[in-house]
Amino acid sequence: MSTFLSTSESENVARIYAGGDEERTTVLMIILMDPAIRSKVPVGNIDCLSQYGGAECEYLFSMGSVFRIVSVDQKEDDLWEAVLKLTVDQDPQMLEFSDFVRVQIQNSDNPLVTLGNLTNRIHETNGERFYIKALENETDWRERAKILDILGDFYKNMDQYDRALESYQQAFDIKRENEPENKQLLSESFFYL
Secondary structure, eight states, rough: OOOEEEEESSSHHHHHOOOOOTOOEEEEEEEEEOOGGGGGOOOEEEEGOOOTTTTTTTEEEEEOEEEEEEEEEETTTTTEEEEEOSSOOOOOOHHHHHHHHHHHHOSSSHHHHHHHHHHHHHHHHHHHHHHHHHHHHHOOOHHHHHHHHHHHHHHHHOOOHHHHHHHHHHHHHHHHOOTOOOHHHHHHHHHHO
């Protein structure tokens, strides 16, 4: 089950993803979003993380996002267009589940690490890129070591034990280099190794 609705600002990109399968009805959804409510709903532009170099203009809407149907019209023989309006309404059960998931995945203030944790949690194999990007941008040695430990967990969950060990070792080396006398900090890495 996907926990996000992936969308695009580009109608051309949306049409590509909608496809043209003759055995299925294609529905192009146009989402209207009032800028005044944007900060109140879980939606994010992740275009900077796109593997297509920003060509998708991709936005993710969180599970539990509520839309109102404005209209549904048949535009062509094989294409329907549904206009939806994003609301601030919330589904109480989805809120409870979202809070549970948030606690499970948010062990860092870095949103890239959180995205990586989410992909790890749902066993998606592309989460590595979020951790790598977070490492590229992080300058604090403590955070770098933490990200490397989390990346090691990711690799371990993907049964990539050599890569997991390499990440754990890098985290240990950073901790040992910066606080060689901090036994508690170093013992955390020994646990992973």
